[in-house]
Structure formats: structure tokens, C-alpha cells
Amino acid sequence: MSKKYVYTFAEGKADMKGLLGGKGANLAEMTNIGLPVPPGFTITTEACKEFYLAGRQFPAGMEQEVDEKVAWLEQTLGKKFGDPNGPLLVSVRSGAVISMPGMMDTVLNLGLNDQTVIGLAASSGNARWAYDCYRRFIQMFGNVVLNIEHHKFEGVLEDQKHKRNVQFDNQLTAEDWQEVIEQYKYIVRKETGKDFPQEPREQLYQAIYAVFNSWENDRAIIYRKIHKIPDDLGTAVNVQAMVFGNMGDDCGTGVAFTRNPSTGEKVLYGEFLTNAQGEDVVAGIRTPQPIAQLAEEMPDVYQQFARTCTLLENHYKDMQDIEFTIERNKLWMLQTRNGKRTAQAAIRIAVEMVQEGIITKETAITRVDPAQLDQLLHRRIDPNAKIEVVAKGLPASPGSASGEVVFDADLAEMLNEQGHKVILVGTETTPDDIHGMVAAQGILTSRGGMTSHAAVVARGMGKPCVCGCEAIKIDLENKQFTIGNIVVKDRDVISIDGSTGQVILGEVPMIEPELSDEFQTLLQWADEIRTMGVRANADTPEDAAKAREFGAEGIGLTRTEHMFMALDRLPIVQKMILATDIEERAEALAELLPMQEGDFYGILKAMEGLPVCIRLLDPPLHEFLPNAEELSVEITKLKLTGGDEAEIKHKEELLRKVRSLSEFNPMLGHRGCRLGITWPEVYAMQARAIFQATARLVKEGYDVHPEVEIPLVIDVKELVYLRELVEKVAEEVKQETGVDFHYGVGTMIEVPRAALLADEIASKSDFITFGTNDLTQTALGFSRDDAEGKFLPPYIEKKILSENPFIVLDRKGVGKLMQWAVEHARQEKPEISIGICGEHGGEPNSIEFCHAIGLTFVSCSPYRVPIARLAAAQAQVNNAR
Numbered sequence: 001m002s003k004k005y006v007y008t009f010a011e012g013k014a015d016m017k018g019l020l021g022g023k024g025a026n027l028a029e030m031t032n033i034g035l036p037v038p039p040g041f042t043i044t045t046e047a048c049k050e051f052y053l054a055g056r057q058f059p060a061g062m063e064q065e066v067d068e069k070v071a072w073l074e075q076t077l078g079k080k081f082g083d084p085n086g087p088l089l090v091s092v093r094s095g096a097v098i099s100m101p102g103m104m105d106t107v108l109n110l111g112l113n114d115q116t117v118i119g120l121a122a123s124s125g126n127a128r129w130a131y132d133c134y135r136r137f138i139q140m141f142g143n144v145v146l147n148i149e150h151h152k153f154e155g156v157l158e159d160q161k162h163k164r165n166v167q168f169d170n171q172l173t174a175e176d177w178q179e180v181i182e183q184y185k186y187i188v189r190k191e192t193g194k195d196f197p198q199e200p201r202e203q204l205y206q207a208i209y210a211v212f213n214s215w216e217n218d219r220a221i222i223y224r225k226i227h228k229i230p231d232d233l234g235t236a237v238n239v240q241a242m243v244f245g246n247m248g249d250d251c252g253t254g255v256a257f258t259r260n261p262s263t264g265e266k267v268l269y270g271e272f273l274t275n276a277q278g279e280d281v282v283a284g285i286r287t288p289q290p291i292a293q294l295a296e297e298m299p300d301v302y303q304q305f306a307r308t309c310t311l312l313e314n315h316y317k318d319m320q321d322i323e324f325t326i327e328r329n330k331l332w333m334l335q336t337r338n339g340k341r342t343a344q345a346a347i348r349i350a351v352e353m354v355q356e357g358i359i360t361k362e363t364a365i366t367r368v369d370p371a372q373l374d375q376l377l378h379r380r381i382d383p384n385a386k387i388e389v390v391a392k393g394l395p396a397s398p399g400s401a402s403g404e405v406v407f408d409a410d411l412a413e414m415l416n417e418q419g420h421k422v423i424l425v426g427t428e429t430t431p432d433d434i435h436g437m438v439a440a441q442g443i444l445t446s447r448g449g450m451t452s453h454a455a456v457v458a459r460g461m462g463k464p465c466v467c468g469c470e471a472i473k474i475d476l477e478n479k480q481f482t483i484g485n486i487v488v489k490d491r492d493v494i495s496i497d498g499s500t501g502q503v504i505l506g507e508v509p510m511i512e513p514e515l516s517d518e519f520q521t522l523l524q525w526a527d528e529i530r531t532m533g534v535r536a537n538a539d540t541p542e543d544a545a546k547a548r549e550f551g552a553e554g555i556g557l558t559r560t561e562h563m564f565m566a567l568d569r570l571p572i573v574q575k576m577i578l579a580t581d582i583e584e585r586a587e588a589l590a591e592l593l594p595m596q597e598g599d600f601y602g603i604l605k606a607m608e609g610l611p612v613c614i615r616l617l618d619p620p621l622h623e624f625l626p627n628a629e630e631l632s633v634e635i636t637k638l639k640l641t642g643g644d645e646a647e648i649k650h651k652e653e654l655l656r657k658v659r660s661l662s663e664f665n666p667m668l669g670h671r672g673c674r675l676g677i678t679w680p681e682v683y684a685m686q687a688r689a690i691f692q693a694t695a696r697l698v699k700e701g702y703d704v705h706p707e708v709e710i711p712l713v714i715d716v717k718e719l720v721y722l723r724e725l726v727e728k729v730a731e732e733v734k735q736e737t738g739v740d741f742h743y744g745v746g747t748m749i750e751v752p753r754a755a756l757l758a759d760e761i762a763s764k765s766d767f768i769t770f771g772t773n774d775l776t777q778t779a780l781g782f783s784r785d786d787a788e789g790k791f792l793p794p795y796i797e798k799k800i801l802s803e804n805p806f807i808v809l810d811r812k813g814v815g816k817l818m819q820w821a822v823e824h825a826r827q828e829k830p831e832i833s834i835g836i837c838g839e840h841g842g843e844p845n846s847i848e849f850c851h852a853i854g855l856t857f858v859s860c861s862p863y864r865v866p867i868a869r870l871a872a873a874q875a876q877v878n879n880a881r
Contacts, residue, residue, distance in 0.1 A: 002061060003046065003059075003061070004044075004065070005043060005044055005046065005047040005059065005061065005062040005065050006041055006042070006043050006044070006047075006062070006065040006066055006068075006069050007019075007020060007024075007028070007041060007042050007044070008039070008040070008041045008069060008072065009024075009027050009028045009031040009032075009037060009039065009040055009041065009042070010028070010031055010032065011028070012024060012025060012027075012028025012029075012042060013025065013028055013029055013032060014026065014028070014029040014316075016028065017097055018045065018097055018233075019044050019045060019046065019236075020042045020044060020045070020095070020236050021042070021045055021094075021095030021096055021097055021235060021236030021238075022095060022096065022097060022098065022099050022337055023093065023094075023095030023236070023238055023335055023337070024042030024095045024236045024238050026335065026336050026337055027040070027042070027238060027240070027335065028042070029315075030312075030333055030336060033311075033315060035308060035311075035312075035333050036330070036331060036332050036333055037332070037333050037334075038240050038241040038242070038243050038332055038334070039073060039076050039077065039240070039241050040073065040090070040238060040239050040240030040241055041066075041069040041072075041073070041238075041239055041240075042095070042236050042237070042238050042239075043062065043066065043208065043236060043237040043238075043239070044236055045096075045097060045233060045234040045235060045236050046234075047059055047062050047212075047236075047237075048212050048215060048234030048235050048236065048237075049232070049234045051212045051234075052212075052215075052216075052234070056209075056212075056213065058205075058208075058209075063205065066204070066205075066208070066239075067201075069239070070088075070201075070204070070239075073088065073090075073239075073241060074088055077241055081111055081200040081201060081204075082111070082113070082115075082116060082199070082200045083116070083119070084115045084116055084118060084119035085119045085122075085123065086119065086123060087111050087112070087116035087119060087120060087200075088111055088200075088241070089109055089110065089111040089112060089116075089120075089133075089241070089242040090110050090111060090204070090239050090240060090241055090242055091106065091107065091108045091109075091110065091238075091239070091240050091242055092106065092107045092110055092204065092207040092208060092211060092237060092238070092239055093106045093107075093211070093237070093238045093240070094106065094211045094214060094215075094235045094236070094237065094238075095235060095236040095237070095238050096215075096229075096233065096234075096235045096236075097233045097234075098227075098229050098233065099337050099338075099340070100220060100223050100224070100227075100229070101340070101453075101457075102430075102453050102457070103214075103217075103219050103220040103223045103434075104211065104214040104215060104217070104220055104235055105144040105210055105211050105213075105214040105217075106140070106144070106211075107137070107140050107141055107144055107145065107207040107210070107211075108136060108137065108140055108242065108277060109133045109134070109136055109137035109140075109242060110137065110141070110200070110203050110204060110207055111200045111203065111204075111242075112133060112134045112137045113198040113199075113200070113203075114198060115198075116200075117130050117131060117133075117134040118130075120133070121174070124247065126247055126248065127174035128172075128173055128174040128177065129244070129246055129247045129248070130174075131174045131177035131178055131181060132169070132170075132172075132177050132246060133244070133246070134177070134181055135177050135180050135181050135184060136277060138153075138181060138184040138185065138188065138196060139153040139157075139184060141196075141203065141206075141207065142184065142187065142188050142191075142196075144207070144210050144214075145206050145207055145209075145210040146188060146191070146192050148187060148188065148191045148192070150430075152187050152191070153184060153187065156180055156183045156184065156187070157169070157180060160172060160176055160179065160180050164176060170246070170275050170276070184196075204239070208237050208239075211235065211237045212234075212235065212237065214235070215234055215235045219434050222434050222435055222438075223434060226434075226438060226461075240334075243325045243327045243332040243334075244277070244325070244327050245273075245275070245276055245277055245325040245326055245327065246275050246276050246277050247275070247327060247328065248275055248328075249274055249275055250298075250326075250328055250329045251274065251275055251325075251326055251327050251328060252272050252273055252274040252275065252276060252294075252298075252325070252326045253272065253273060253276050253277055253323075253324070253325045253326070254270055254271060254272025254273065254288070254291060254294070254323075254324055255270050255271060255272075255321070255322070255323050255324075256268055256269065256270025256271075256272075256291045256305075256309070256321075256322050256324070257269045257270055257319060257320065257321050257322070257339045257341075258309045258310070258312065258313040258319050258320045258322070258339070259313075259319045259339075259341075259345070259349055260345060261319070261321075261339050261340065261341040261342065261345050261459060262341075262342055262344070262345055262395070262396075262397065262398055262459065263342075263344065263345055263348065264341065264342075264344065264345035264346070264347070264348025264349045264352070264518075265348070266352060268291050268292070268306060268309060269291065270290075270291040270322075271288035271289060271290060271291060271449045272288055272289060272291060272293075272294055273288045273289070274289075274297065277325075287447065287448075287449060287468050287470065288449045298326065298329065300329070301326055301329060301330075301331050304331050305324065305331055308322075308331070308333065309322065312336050313358075314358065316336070316338065317353070317358050317359050317363070318338045318339075318349075318353075318367070319338065319339045319341065319345075319349050320336045320337065320338065320339055321335075321336070321337050321338070321339035321340065322335065322336045323335040323336075340459060341459065342372075342397065342398055342459050343368065343369070343372035343373055343376050344376060344398060344516065346367060346368045346369070346372060347368055347376075347516065347518045347519050347522050348516070348518045349367070350363075350364035350365075350367040350368055350518075350522060351364060351518040351521050351522055352518075353367075354525075361525045361528075361529070362529065362877045364522065364525065365522070365525060365526055365529060365870065365873045365874055365877055366874055366877055366878070368522065368870060369844075370844040370847075370867045370868075370870045370871040370874065371844055371867065373866050373867045373870065376513060376515060376516075376519060376866075379399070379400055379510035379511065379512060379513070380399070380400050380497075380499065380510060380511060380513060381400045381495070381497055381504075381508050381509070381510060381511075382508070382509040382510060382511045385508050385509045387495070387502075387504045387508050388504060388505045388506065389502045389503065389504050390471075390483045390486055390503055390504065390505055391469050391471040391472055391483050391502075391503040392469065392471070392500075392501045392502055392503065393444070393445075393446075393466040393467055393468050393469025393470070393471075393472075393501045393503065394449060394455075394466065394467045394468040394469075394501050395466065395497075395498055395499050395500050395501040396454065396455035396458060396459070396465040396466060396467040396468075396498060396501075397443075397455060397458035397459040397463060397464055397465035397498045398464065398498050398499040399442070399463065399464040399498050399499065400442075400464055400495065400496065400497045400498065400499070400508075400510055401421075401423065401441035401442035401463070401464045401495065401496055401498075402421065402423075402441065402493060402494070402495040402506075402507040402508060402510075403420070403421035403422045403423040403440070403441040403442065403493065403494070404420055404421065404422050404423070404491045404492065404493055405422075405423055405425050405481075405488055405489070405490060405491060405492050405493070405494055406422045406423070406424060406425065406436075406440075406490065406491070407424075407425055407426060407474070407476055407479055407490060408436070409424065409433040409434075409435055409436025409437070409439075410435075410436065411436075412424045412435075412436035412437075412439045412440050413435050413436055413438075413439040415439075416439035416440070417439075421441045422439065422440050422441060423440060423441060423442050423443070423444055423494055423496060424436050424437060424439075424440040424442075424443050424444070425443075425444045425445075425472075425474065425481060426443075426444075426445055426446075426454075426474065427445065427446050427447050427474055428445045428446075428447045428448045428453065428454060429443060429445060429448075429453050429454040429457070430453060434457065437454075437457055437458065437461065437463070438461065440463065441463070441464070442458075442463055442464035442465060442466075442496045442498065443458050443463060443464070443465040443466075444465075444466050444469060444472070444494075444496050444503060445465075445466070445467045445468065445469065446468070446469050446470060446472045446473070446474055446481075447467075447468060447470070448467045448468050449467060449468055454467050455467050458498070463498075464496055464497065464498030464499075465496075465498050466496045466497070466498055466501050466502070466503060469501070469503060471483050471484075472488075472503070483503075486505070488505070493506055493507050494506070495507060495508045515866075519866075522870070523551060523866055523869050523870065525873070526869045526870045526872070526873035527551070527869060527873070529873040529876050529877060530869065530872040530873040530875070530876050531851070531872075531876050531881055532847075532850065532851050532855060532856065532857060532858060532872045532875070532876075533553050533554070533835075533856055533857030533858075534551065534552060534553055534857060534858060534859075534860075534865055534868045534869050534872060535547075535552055535553055535554040535555055535556035535557075535611070535613075535835065535837075535857050535858070535859040536550070536552035536554075536555060536556065536859060536860060536861065536862045536865050537555070537556060537557040537558075537559070537837055537841075537859055537860060537861055537862075538552075538555050538557075538558060538603065538862060539558055539559050539560075539563065539603075540599075540602070540603070541602030541603050541605070541606045543862055544602075544603045544606035544607050544612075545606045546862040546863075547607075547862035547865055548606065548607065548610075549862075550862055550863070550865040550866055551865055551866065551869055552610075552862065552865045553610060553857070554607060554610040554611040554612060554613075554705075554857075555603065555607055555610070555611070555612040555613055555614075555859070556613055556769060556835050556836075556837040556841070556857060556858070556859020556860075557613055557615060557709075557769070557837035557859055558603060558612060558613065558614045558615060559615055559618070560596070560599075560614060560615060560616060560617055560618075560686060561617055561618055561619045561623070563595070563596065563599045564592075564617075564624065569592065569595060570624065572588050572591045572592055573588070573592070573624045574624060574625060574626075575587075575588040576588035576589060576592065576682070577621050577624060577625065577661070578625075578654070578657050582681065585679070585681060585682075586681060589681060589682065589685040592685060593685050593688060593689055594689075596685070596686060596689035596690075597688075597689040597692050597693045598693075599689075600614065600689055600690050600693035600694075600706070601693035601696060601697065604693055604694065604697055604702070604704045604706060605697055605702060605704075607704075608697075608702050608703055608704060609703045609704075609705075610705065611705040611706075611707055611744075612704070612705060612706055612707065613707040613709050613746075613767070613769065613837070613859075614686075614690055614706060614707065614708060614709060615709040615711050615748065616673075616676060616683050616686050616687070616708065616709065616710060616711060616722075617675055617676075617682060617683070617686065618671060618672050618711040618712065619671055620663065620666035620667060620669055620670065620671040621661055621666075621670060621671070621675075622658075622661065622662065622663065622666050623666075625658050625661065626654065626658060628655060628658045628659055628662065631651060631654060631655045631658060632655060634651060635648060635651050635652060635655065638651070667774075667777070667783065668778075671712060672711040672712025672713075672750075673710050673711055673712050673713050673718045673719075673722055674712065676710065676718075676722045676725070677718060677721065677722070680722075680725055683722060683725060683726070684725055684729055687708060687725070687726045687729040687730070688729050688732075688733060690706050690708060690743075691706075691729060691730050691733040691734075691741070691743070692733055692737070694706050694733075694741045694743065695733055695734070695737040695739040695741060698739050698740075698741050699737070699739055704741070705742065705743075705744075706741075706743045706744075707743065707744040707745075707746060707766070707767060708726050708743060708744070708745045708746075709745075709746055709747060709748055709769065710722045710723070710726075710745070710746070710747045710748070711747070711748045711750065711771070712748065712750050712751065712771075712774070713747045713748070713749075713754050713761060714751055714753045714754055715753075715754075715757065715760075716757065716760040716761050716763065716764055719747050719761060719764050719765060720764050723745045723764060726745050727745070730743060744766035744767055745765070745766055746765045746766045746767035746768055746769070746833075747761060747765050747768060747769075748768075748769050748770070748771045748837075749761070749768055749769070749770050749771065749775065749821055750770075750771035750774035750775050750778065751774070751775065751778045752775075752778060752779055752817055754821075755775070755817040755818065755820060755821040756817070756820065756821075758820070758821035758822070758824045758825040758828075759824040759825060759827060759828040760828075761825070762824075762825035762826075762828045762829045762832050763828050763829065765829075765832070766832075766833075767832060767833040767834070767835070768821075768825060768832060768833070768834045768835075769834070769835045769836060769837045769859070770818055770821075770834075770835070770836045770837070770838065771837060771838055772809060772814060772818075772836055772838030772839075772840045772841075772846075773806065773838040773839060774838075775814055775817065775818075775838070776805050776806055776809075776810060776814050776838075779810070779813050779814045779817060780805060780810065780813065780814070782805075784806050787806075792804060803845075806839070807839070807840075807843060808840070808843055808845050808846060809840040809843070809845070809846035809849055809850075811849050815849055815853070818836075818853060819853045821834075822834055822853050822854055822855065826854070833856040833857070834854075834855050834856050835855055835856055835857040835858065835859055836850050836855055836857075836858050836859065837858075837859040837860075839860070839861075841858040841859045841860040841864075841868065842858070842860025842861060842864030842865075842867055842868050844867065844871040844874070847868055847871040847872055847875060848871065848874070848875045848878070848879075850875075851872060851875035851876065851879065851881065852875070852879055852881075854881065858872065
């Protein structure tokens, strides 16, 4: 049986998204539930995939199927392609499996030519409208299909408006449009060497080719990379009979959401334009009116639209993003899809839909992207700050940002790479600006509405955006914008508030956000659902308190080396390292002991009632010592300038010691438990500090649960030796203080050998955590600093690795080691607690894997605790254990 490449809307349904793309599946679903959808058909994603496999050639049989469906459409509508009396006109649109708004191509009004436009003008009695449609078609086809730069057509249009002294496109007459059309056709001839194609079927196949081809355009590739969308899904193509929103004042077009995509409020939210086509709304060519205004201008249409929105939301059980057209007071639905929304809105919508009985708590949990929660930690402008608001636009995406003004996406990207914070400013953004939007702190546009490209993309990225700020007059030639008499030049600093639409001169003070009641409710549901614990990595009492505030159930990692880096402690640490005998080292350790005890006292107290895992000293010693090259330069300078002899002698001695301690590869050198084996007195001091702090707190009535972690083990014998040392110190402290207390001793698995011997290690360990930063380095043989700066980007670009393994856990390699370790450790000790405390502990994809292999908990930075709580719950919903 031959493969079917083309489906009418009536033949499809919602669950065919993989084959028909999101748009095609939803058009089919709307058709089948009886909504007014202009008839049409979908060319499948399979056809697109085969198009690429065949070297960008249509698959055999596809064109015959398209011809059959065109004949069906002609019969259904009583119109024919190319008929000068009643021409069939269609739109040709992309439709990926996963929504990629604005990233691929669309052609409207296809089927118009020099003859059919005359017939359209006569049959409609509206010549101005007919010629407006034709010029739009030439402009869009010229740009999308023939690759002629958009501004070449726009320049002609602006000149014509200037010549006629009008502001908007819809003020031009039929005669004006005929002049524009001739100039457009001249541009096509000049740019391509051929006349604008007049045969509708030729137009159709060229447009289908262009839409398939747009799957691989630069902006689509970048968008997929940002949103982690697979490259092999392909796009469907939807061919649909045209309905017209630009035939007069009883017509219009719009985009609306069934709830506010910025706040989540249950109210119809969107914009429409009378006497316009769809691209006018999203392109920001005219500033549209709010959807509520439609109730006054066309009350019957508005009521029908509101009922349809409710029906669609209840049918899909999610907030919908809807495109519609009104032709002669008749409503037509052109698209529905699950609407993109801010994290704040996603949470409110999810919680309220549970309360309204539309979805379950489990479904609500899956509706919020854990990575999006970072948006809720966006700063806002301090309400007590004195600010100079110079303009106000539309509050298109919440949050606030300050940065240097730039007018060019390439420059924004370059400056961002150099460490500058920038605000991307433009008349409007286009999909080609995607890389600059990624680089910018925020976006400001002078045109466009709440559903413009800038607004939709910024909300998806969680970046502040102010749109439609008409008060700013942009002068790209001089790289500046003006607001009245105020001139803001390229690289001047401004601030924007995407929640209010304010534009402010200079940098302004910001404050941290507060989490909403809905946020707390959602996380409470997440805690009820998840089976894996969430702890935090914290090295100070302040970090511990913040972690607890965000819902951490303990500390999964306290890095004691961070405590040694303080300026007042570093000289003592260096004295300990450079000691020539054990007595000298003991003196330095005696100075460090009360400092360490104070550190542990504060953290254990802040986490009362919860476990606190404290890792003993781990990093290479060179991190605490002066740089050998810098020391050498200092000595040379002192000698050349007649410096103090005693100082020179001291520095020369220090240099000799630094060089004697230097290692070819310190990350694989004298660090972790190897320090404890060679210098047991260091670990003994740290253990004493932990237990003395514990005894003090127990005496004061606190319930504390310290866990002592031995880092970088490769063999159970290391663990046995150091565990005995820790237990000996604990007993001494108990005897000295007369206080009994409980504690655990465990280890961190950071090298492949330890993972492979996890059963032996578990036999002598109360708990295990994976240090996946080092485990990734040692499993892949990558030095993180070198790899990320040099050869890792090409590995990801060439798809040798699908993700940066230091950001997203490498399931195939590192994950296999972890899975082996968990299985064998649990065979030895079934109830042993096993966690992860590398940076992967706060990354949703990695958390899902940790859940799948049965970890007890994940641990991450305090600000990522809410993300981990939600991701762990989602993992349980999707893969219950």
C-alpha cells in the first residue's frame, strides 16, 4: 500500500500531531467538533522528512495527492485556481509538531495573478481590497519563496504612503495599490531575472517547497537549539482556503488567549485589527486594539468568539492561543494551540484549572516547565527607588532589566559574550533577531502589541519586554532614539520594566521577587506527589536558611574548602600546607578549629531537624597557595629595586615550597581523601569541629543530624581508615562534653572505580552521594575548564554529544556508572541513602534520570530547590516508582 502524504482536515484528529504537525492536528480537531474552520488539507511531516532524504525533492506521489485535494477544495467551494471570475485563493502555512511561533514561513493570498485580481475586484465590488491582497501576496511570496529582502518591498510601500500623505496601509486606494504592484513586480524581475509567476499551481508548489525548506532556516535551527526540539521532526504544510479580514470595516483579524499569558488571570486576552490580515497583528505594522473592544464593535461576533474560546479550553483542558478572522461579520477559526505563557501565568493557570475541576493535581504539575521557574526569581525595580520614567509601552513580558542600548542583534550577541549587559531596542523584532534576543537582558520595541514577535518570544525566554512604545522615535542611521527632547544613544544605559511597560533612564536598583500563593500551592502538590527528596548545597548559615525557605529537606553538600578561602583564614591555611613538620601544622590547625566549629554550628542550627552532609576538605592544595609565576615576578622585582633581604628570602623559600607541591594534573592529584590519608590530622580537626558544634547544639536543645562525608574515594580501605579516624574523634568529643549525639559517615563517588566498587563501599558507608561534576570529568576524560572553552561546543554542534554533559547528565556513560553503582550498593545494603550533589541535581532532565534509577534525593543550589521539587514530582507522574 502506498504511503499517504496528504489529509483533509476532516480526515485528521488531535492525536495525529506527529504526522500532521500541531497546527494541522488542531485544525482537524476544530473541524471535527463543528467549529467554523475554512476547509483545507495538510501535507504530512513524513513528506517533509522524505523531502530532505531525497536532497530537497518532493517524494514520489505527493504532488498527485496535492492535485487531488486541490480539486476537492475547488469542488467544495465552487471556485477554481486561476479562474478570473471566482478564483480559489489559499494560504500555505508551516505547522511543526512542537510549536515554533514565527520561526518558519507562511504565504497568504496564493492564487492571485494579473487576471484573477481583476475578477476578484469585480466579484467583490471592492477593488481596493483586491489589489491590496495582490500586493500582499507578491510581497510575501517575494520574501518567503524568492528570498528577496523584505525591506525592498517595504521601501516602496513607505514611499507610496509618503507620496499620498497617509499614515496607514489601509488609507491607500486601489490605484495606489496598482502602482505599488507594478513596482513590486519590477523588484521581482530585477532580483530574480524572471517575471512574477502567474500560474497558481506553480505558485503553490513553490510555496510548499519554501515551507519545507524553512525547517532548516537559521532562525528555526536556533529556536530548536534553545528549546531543545529535535531536528528530525520536520514540518507539515497546511493549505487552507483564504478568508479575508481586510474587505472593510465589518471584517477583521486577531490573536487571542483564553487567559492572560503574562499573569494567568482568567480573562480573554488579545488583540484585533479591523480591515486587516493576520500578519498585520503579529508584525506590529499597526498597533492593534484590545480584544475587549471587539465586544463594542461587533457584539454578536464577540459573543460567538467568547463561547468558542470556552469550548476550546474545556476541550483541550489547557489555555489556548487562537487566531481568527472575521469576514463580513462571520467568524472563522484559523488556529488553536496550547498558549505559551510566563512561568507566573503557567502556575496560576495550572492551580486555578485544578480548582475549577478541569484538570487533576498530577496534570497541573506537568503543566509548568521546571526550568521556567527561574523566571519567578527575576528581579523587580525597588518601589522606593527614585526613577526617571521617560516613556511607557505595553507590558509584554514581566521582570525588569538594565543594560546598554543596542540596535543590532549581532552587536547584542557580541557585547554579551564580552560580559556587557544589553537591552535590544528596535522598531520591532523579527525571527532573524533571535540570537540577539537570547543575548539581551531585555527587549524594547516602538511598534507591535502584546502578541507581536518580540512579546511572544520574550515571554517564552522569561526576559523582560516592553512593546509598542510609540513615544520612542528610533533613528537607526545615527544609532539613537529620541523621546521628545531626550536623546538616548547607542551604549547609553536604560532600564525597562516588563510588568508595567515603563522605560527608565539609567540603571535602577532591583529587589528579589516574592513567590505567589499559587506557586506555594503548586510546590505543595509537588511535595505530595514526589518520592525523591530535595536537599540543597549550602556553605554558610545564610545559604542554609535560604535553602530552607525554598523548601530544602536538608543539606546534601557543605563544601568545607569554601570556608577556608576567606581572607582572614587563607594565611592560616597556607601555614598549614607549608608546615615543615607535624607540630607546625598542628599550630595552624588549632587556629582553624574554632573557626570551623563556628561555621558548622551556624549551618547545623539553621537546618535543625534536617540532615546536613559536610564534606571534608576536597580540593587540590594549589588552590590555596600563591601562583608560582606571580611569586617569581615579585622576587625579581624586589631584587631589581633593592628590596628587603628578609622578605626576598621568605618569598624564595615560599616559591620552593609551592614548586615542590605543584602537580601536573592537580584535579587528579593530592586532594580529597588522599589529603586525609597523608595528613590525617587535617580531617581529625574538621571532624572535631563538626562534633563540638553538634555537642553544643544538642546541649542547647537543638535536634541536629550531621553527616560526615569522605570525598574522592577509590577503594573501601580508604573509607575504613578515615571512618575509624572520624569515629575516634566523635567518641573523644562525647567523652569530653558528656553529650551523646547521632551522626553518619559516608562517601562521595566521583571516579569510575568507586562506582564500579559501590557494593564494597556501601558495606562500610551510611550513605553515598554522587559528585557528578568530577564523575563526568573522570568518566569522559574531559577537563571541564578546557573542554567548555575549547572543544566542547563543536562536539555539541556536530551532534557527537547531544548536550553539554556538565549541564545535562550524560545518561549513556556517566548515567550507566551511576545505575551500576546504585544497583550494587543496594544489593549490599538495601536501605542505604544515595543522592546526587553535583550541579546536575538542579537540572530537570538529570533529575528525571535520578528518579528513574532510584536515588533517595537530589541536592542543588538553594535557588534551584523549587525547580528540583517540581521536576522530581513530574518524574513521579511520568514514571511512578
